[in-house]
Amino acid sequence: MRFCGLGIGFLFVVSLVSGQNQTTVQHFWNQKEVKHAAIGVCVKHVESGDVVYEYNAGMALRPASVVKLLSSALALKREGDSLTYSTNVFYSGKLEEGVLAGNIIVRAGGDPSLDSKYFPEACFVDSVVSAVLGMGIRRVIGNIIVETGDSPSRIPGSWPWEDVANYYGALYHSFNYRDNTYTLNMRSGKAGTPARLLSVVPSVPGVKFRNEVLSSVKNSNDAWIYGGPEAATLLIQGTIPANRSLFAVKGAMHRPEDCFLVEVEKRLKKAGVVVDKQEVEKGNNGRQLLLTMISPLLKDIVFYTNKNSVNLFAEALGYLISPTDYAKIVKEELNHIGIDSCGIILKDACGLSPANAVPAETFTDLLLWARESLGDAFLASLPRGGVDRGLRVYSDHPVLRGNVVAKTGSMFGVRALSGYLKNKKGETLAFTILVNNYEGDPVKVQEIMRDFLREMAEK
Known part of the structure; x- marks a missing residue:
């Protein structure tokens, strides 16, 4: 996890553990569409919490609709799934x-x-x-x-x-x-x-x-x-x-x-x-x-909030968390469950605002916590590879199809993805990839992100 006060240079550290080959993985972010983009990546083992891969994991970036993970998870935490x-x-x-x-x-x-x-x-x-x-x-x-x-x-x-x-x-x-x-x-x-x-x-x-x-x-x-x-x-x-x-x-x-x-x-x-x-x-x-x-039930509203990325429902969940100061309460809730809230900027609960900024590690740590604390209501709301249209490009490989569940996010210059990946060893990884200010075809950017996930799954 990140900690405030470590100095901005820390944000740009690439960390590779568990035997990953830096050259093999690094080449994904050197491709022309994303070479000049701002990229944040954080992958961790669900069971141990150990870092598998980090790249600018503490850099606050625009998450687009991936920010719905915050409103949906914290609404379930505060109100339960049967409200x-x-x-x-x-x-x-x-x-x-x-x-x-x-x-x-x-x-x-x-x-x-x-x-x-x-x-x-x-x-x-x-x-x-x-x-x-x-x-x-x-x-x-x-x-x-x-x-x-x-x-x-x-x-x-x-x-x-x-x-x-x-x-x-x-x-x-x-x-x-x-x-x-x-x-x-x-x-x-x-x-x-x-x-x-x-x-x-x-x-x-x-x-x-x-x-x-x-x-x-x-x-x-x-x-x-x-x-x-x-x-x-x-x-x-x-x-x-x-x-x-x-x-x-x-x-x-x-x-x-x-x-x-x-x-x-x-x-x-x-x-x-x-x-x-x-x-x-x-x-x-x-x-x-x-x-x-x-x-x-609230769990059914959460289901469509994430499955269909319904902004209206996400804003309703944000109102449950706080009708007056959503950003402040979200940070307090994250800190309470042991997730560092440094660097987070929230202007809405749905992700439509281009002024939102959240580090990749925040989402990955939220996923680790949600897996233990929220049960099926949260997990069932995430789009599934090979099933839901929004993950069509991201899961277009046999090793990913059926093994990835994730929330997507997109707006001009932004492609984002955060969820769970089961690798070939049967281990579950929590991951977040945020790409801002890319150039060229957004589908190509999605394919780069997919290929990175494939590399993670095959190790």
Whole structure:
């Protein structure tokens, strides 16, 4: 482990033990794509904790989504794997002969999974409509209200402006709906012609879209949404593949409660329930519980946080760790379990911020601790080589396929990987590889990292 005060020269030491050949391993970091990159590597035996290989292990580097290992592991440590969120729905006022003279009130409970695509078996909108019908309500003389109970979520100041309106920039709120994501359904024609915006699902009230997307010969989604969370108009620019009858571009829903209200009112109307929007008393007097929606277990949310790298879920886990000072509490938690927190800079819990910086050894030591302390809930959340698409390149060798489980991270100029590797001797290694500011093809960088893992596995 690292210790503060040893001097900066220590950060650049290459350490090779267990008989590794320095020339054999070192050549990976001399290849042209990574020769001028900042690289941090730390590999340790899980059982003994002994160092297998280190290269700038104490250098704080951008980890991208690998930082989700911190939020997921420490949330499980603090809350256990069986924590659930509760969202309560009440009705107030007087109910007579199918007419409710009052409000239907949703009290947010911080659940990030309401109507999430990752948990399709539990639909919040359906449950609310069923509960209303089950009470015999056919008319509401009042409103449907979402009580959030706190100040609006704020975008971390270090998030890039070009990210905040796109789906992966969805913020965590006390009330969340459909992964806080909407879909722009588009149609494209010949290359070079304007694409047409067909619909927005769910509708985003109070927001207009200025569409400047073109059709392209490129067979990839290169359309981006620009604008802040309070913007009345969002700009869509870029390209989508030509000649598509339907193509989806996803955006961040920054006011999920507004989108939910539109959707639930529409669904109630379809079910024959009329909502006459009238101002009535919003107090607690006379409130009756209509529905309690229980979230999936925390371990299931952690599963998708790491498997699918869901930023929204990671931010929710960060809020569990600390709603006010995440970075400080993470460092305190790490120090408490014996992991040095020197050099760590955290601006968010999901890794979207390019200002995050964490040493490779921190992640490797976290993996050593998690293996002993967190059990299956954490390990099951990590993508698996030969199974999960995100590890396709990293595990593309017989000695790695099925023997590596790891969290990936990527953003411009960053490729990162941290997890467990079983070598040919049957030993389990914990490893972290952080590569910043590489040149050229990112797939080639991934292949260099894969080849390094293969070398580790074959020794």
